[in-house]
Amino acid sequence: MTVNVVVNDEAREVEPGTKAWQLFADDPDVVAARIDGDLRDLSVELAGGQRVEPVAIDSPDGLDILRHSTAHVMAQAVQELFPDARLGIGPPIADGFYYDFDVAEPFVPEDLAKIETRMRKIVKEGQKFSRREVDDDAARVELADEPYKLELIGLKSDTDAAEGASVEVGDGGLSIYDNLKRDGSLAWKDLCRGPHLPTTKRIPAFALMRSAAAYWRGDERNKQLQRIYGTAWESKEALEQHQHRIEEAQRRDHRRLGNELDLYSFPDEIGSGMAVFHPKGGVIKREMEDYVRRRHLEEGFDYVGTPHISKDGLFHTSGHLPYYADTMFPPMEMENAEYRLKAMNCPMHNLIYRSRQRSYRELPLRFFEFGSVYRYEKSGVVHGLTRVRAMTQDDSHSYVTPEQAPAEVEHLLTFVTGLLRDFGLDDYYFELSTRDDAKPDKFIGSDEQWETATAVLETAARTFGVDLVPDPGGAAFYGPKISVQARDAIGRTWQMSTIQYDFNQPAADRFNLEYVAADGTRQQPVMIHSAKFGSIERFIGVLVEHYAGAFPPWLAPVQAVGIPVAERHVDYLRTLGQRLKGAGIRFEVDDSDERMQKKIRTAQTQKVPLMLIVGDNDVENDAVSFRYRSGEQENGVAVDEAVTRILEAIATKSQV
Structure with missing residues (x-):
C-alpha cells in the first residue's frame, strides 16, 4: 500500500x-x-x-538552515575546547550567525583560530543532526548544567523575551538536536527547534569573524556574555565574495570616512549616539535639508515647527506610551508635571490639526517639519550615524478622507522614489509590514481597520511595478507601513523612506480629529505618516558608504579646488574663485607650499570631484586645465566653459 x-x-x-x-x-x-x-x-x-x-542550500531558507547548523558546530567546538562554557542562544542572522557563551575570560583572536580549526574537524567527521522531541521536565533534566537554556524553557511562550529565542523554543513542545558520530554515539546536544542540515559534512564553507560582549537577553541588567560571530555560505566562491564585500564595506565605513574627510564626530563629552557636524559635514546636511524642504513645498506640504519636549501625557494620548516607553528617555520632573524628550513628531502635528475646525475642502492637509527627536537606543546597537539617539527627521503627516488615502499613498511613493533616485539610490524594492495576528496585544484596532489599511498600501505599492516583499509582524502598533529598501553600491540593503497608515491617533479616544464633510457631518480623517530620509543623520551615513565618500558635485562639501602650478598663479585662481563663488559654487584654492602633484593627491584623497589646474599658458589664455576626480584631464579649457561644466554637473546631479 x-x-x-x-x-x-x-x-x-x-x-x-x-x-x-x-x-x-x-x-x-x-x-x-x-x-x-x-x-x-x-x-x-x-x-x-x-x-x-x-x-x-542557496535559497534564503537554505542559507538560514546552513548558518544555524554551523552555529551548532561552533558551540560544540567551544564546549570541547572550553568545557566550562555555558550556552546562550545561537541564531542565524543576515549573512551569518552568532552564538553567545558564558565564559570565564573574553575570547581572543587566538581562541577563534582554535575554535575554527576544531569546527573543521567536526565538519569532516560528518556528524549527523538528529532531532528528538522532549517534554519540559525531561529537557530540564538533560540541560541541568545549562542555566540559560533552563531560563528559555520557562519563557517558551514568549520568544520576544530574548533575541533569537525563537530558534530554540516557542509555542508547543520542545526538541533537542543530538550531534551523532558515525558509530551512533553522542558527540554533543543542544535545545533547538531546527531544522538542520542532514550532517555536518554538508557545510561547504564558513569562517569566524569576531567576538564581542553581549548582555544576556539584550538586557543591560543581565550578565554580559561573549558572542562569537561567523558566516557560512553554499560554496567557497560565495564565501570569498562575501569576504570581499566585507573588505569593501570596511573601506567605505562612514565612521572612518567621516573622520578622514572631517565631516562629523561623536564626542564622548556629549554622549553616545549623538553626532556633531563639522563645517564640511554641515554643507552636506544643509544641502539635504534645502533639497527636501523645497521638494515638500512643491508637493503641497505646509512647513510647521514643534518643540523638543512635551508633557508625557501627550504620548499617552497618542498611544506611544507604553508601547515605545523603553525607547524613550526617562521623564523629567518640572512644575509638578513629567516631561519627556519627544521620540516622534506626530502627536504635536495632531495638535496643530486640532487647533481649529477643519473642512473636507482642506484635505489632503499636509504638515512637514525637520523635527529633532530623541530615542534611547541601547549602547550595544548605537552605530555611528546609522543608529543614533539624537536625530533629525524630515517628518510629514497627511490628513485625508478615507477615499483620498489610496491616491495619497501613491503620491507619497512617487515623492520618495524620486528623492532616492536624485541621491543615487535607484535600486530598491518595497516592503509591506503588517501585524502579527498571533500577538494581538502588540497592535490596536479592529480586523476591518487593519484589512482596509493593508489593502490601501498594497494596492498603491503594486502600481509601481516594484518588488513587494511581505514583512509579517513588522507593522507599527497603530497600522501597517511600506518601507523602501534601497541597495547601495555594494549590494547592501538599507531601510530608507517609510509610509505608514494610521487609524489610531485620529480616533475619538485619542486626539478626536475631525473634519466637516460635504453633508455637514463630522468625520474622522485618516493620518498617513511619511519620512523621506527617515533621519537625516542615518541617510548621510548611508550616502557616505554608498559613494565611499566621493559625493557627486551637488552634494560635495568642496565642489572644485584650484591648484596652482606655481605660487605666481595663486592670484589668478583667487580671482577665478570670486566668480565661482558668486555663481554659488563651493570653491577653494590650495595655496599651500606643497608641490603641484602633492596638491592633486590631496584633492583626490579628500574626494573633491573637480580640480582646476592653472599654469602660465592658462593665465595668458584665460583658461584652466580641467581635471576630474577619476584622473581624466582636459587642458586649455576656457574659464567660461569650465564654469558652465561645473554648474551643469551640479544642476544635473551627475556623478563625475
Missing part, C-alpha cells in the same frame, strides 16, 4: 515510512523540505496528503 504526496505540485505515490530525503536523493543541493508550509528536516517521515517542496 502506498500513500500520496504532492512534490513540487506533482502528485506522487510513496511507500509508507518514506523519508523526505528519499524524494530528493539525487539532488545534493537540497538540505531540508517545506512540508505543508513548515520547514522540516529531511529525516522527517512523510504522511499521506502532504505537499512537499525541496529547500536548496
Whole structure:
C-alpha cells in the first residue's frame, strides 16, 4: 500500500515510512523540505496528503538552515575546547550567525583560530543532526548544567523575551538536536527547534569573524556574555565574495570616512549616539535639508515647527506610551508635571490639526517639519550615524478622507522614489509590514481597520511595478507601513523612506480629529505618516558608504579646488574663485607650499570631484586645465566653459 504526496505540485505515490530525503536523493543541493508550509528536516517521515517542496542550500531558507547548523558546530567546538562554557542562544542572522557563551575570560583572536580549526574537524567527521522531541521536565533534566537554556524553557511562550529565542523554543513542545558520530554515539546536544542540515559534512564553507560582549537577553541588567560571530555560505566562491564585500564595506565605513574627510564626530563629552557636524559635514546636511524642504513645498506640504519636549501625557494620548516607553528617555520632573524628550513628531502635528475646525475642502492637509527627536537606543546597537539617539527627521503627516488615502499613498511613493533616485539610490524594492495576528496585544484596532489599511498600501505599492516583499509582524502598533529598501553600491540593503497608515491617533479616544464633510457631518480623517530620509543623520551615513565618500558635485562639501602650478598663479585662481563663488559654487584654492602633484593627491584623497589646474599658458589664455576626480584631464579649457561644466554637473546631479 502506498500513500500520496504532492512534490513540487506533482502528485506522487510513496511507500509508507518514506523519508523526505528519499524524494530528493539525487539532488545534493537540497538540505531540508517545506512540508505543508513548515520547514522540516529531511529525516522527517512523510504522511499521506502532504505537499512537499525541496529547500536548496542557496535559497534564503537554505542559507538560514546552513548558518544555524554551523552555529551548532561552533558551540560544540567551544564546549570541547572550553568545557566550562555555558550556552546562550545561537541564531542565524543576515549573512551569518552568532552564538553567545558564558565564559570565564573574553575570547581572543587566538581562541577563534582554535575554535575554527576544531569546527573543521567536526565538519569532516560528518556528524549527523538528529532531532528528538522532549517534554519540559525531561529537557530540564538533560540541560541541568545549562542555566540559560533552563531560563528559555520557562519563557517558551514568549520568544520576544530574548533575541533569537525563537530558534530554540516557542509555542508547543520542545526538541533537542543530538550531534551523532558515525558509530551512533553522542558527540554533543543542544535545545533547538531546527531544522538542520542532514550532517555536518554538508557545510561547504564558513569562517569566524569576531567576538564581542553581549548582555544576556539584550538586557543591560543581565550578565554580559561573549558572542562569537561567523558566516557560512553554499560554496567557497560565495564565501570569498562575501569576504570581499566585507573588505569593501570596511573601506567605505562612514565612521572612518567621516573622520578622514572631517565631516562629523561623536564626542564622548556629549554622549553616545549623538553626532556633531563639522563645517564640511554641515554643507552636506544643509544641502539635504534645502533639497527636501523645497521638494515638500512643491508637493503641497505646509512647513510647521514643534518643540523638543512635551508633557508625557501627550504620548499617552497618542498611544506611544507604553508601547515605545523603553525607547524613550526617562521623564523629567518640572512644575509638578513629567516631561519627556519627544521620540516622534506626530502627536504635536495632531495638535496643530486640532487647533481649529477643519473642512473636507482642506484635505489632503499636509504638515512637514525637520523635527529633532530623541530615542534611547541601547549602547550595544548605537552605530555611528546609522543608529543614533539624537536625530533629525524630515517628518510629514497627511490628513485625508478615507477615499483620498489610496491616491495619497501613491503620491507619497512617487515623492520618495524620486528623492532616492536624485541621491543615487535607484535600486530598491518595497516592503509591506503588517501585524502579527498571533500577538494581538502588540497592535490596536479592529480586523476591518487593519484589512482596509493593508489593502490601501498594497494596492498603491503594486502600481509601481516594484518588488513587494511581505514583512509579517513588522507593522507599527497603530497600522501597517511600506518601507523602501534601497541597495547601495555594494549590494547592501538599507531601510530608507517609510509610509505608514494610521487609524489610531485620529480616533475619538485619542486626539478626536475631525473634519466637516460635504453633508455637514463630522468625520474622522485618516493620518498617513511619511519620512523621506527617515533621519537625516542615518541617510548621510548611508550616502557616505554608498559613494565611499566621493559625493557627486551637488552634494560635495568642496565642489572644485584650484591648484596652482606655481605660487605666481595663486592670484589668478583667487580671482577665478570670486566668480565661482558668486555663481554659488563651493570653491577653494590650495595655496599651500606643497608641490603641484602633492596638491592633486590631496584633492583626490579628500574626494573633491573637480580640480582646476592653472599654469602660465592658462593665465595668458584665460583658461584652466580641467581635471576630474577619476584622473581624466582636459587642458586649455576656457574659464567660461569650465564654469558652465561645473554648474551643469551640479544642476544635473551627475556623478563625475
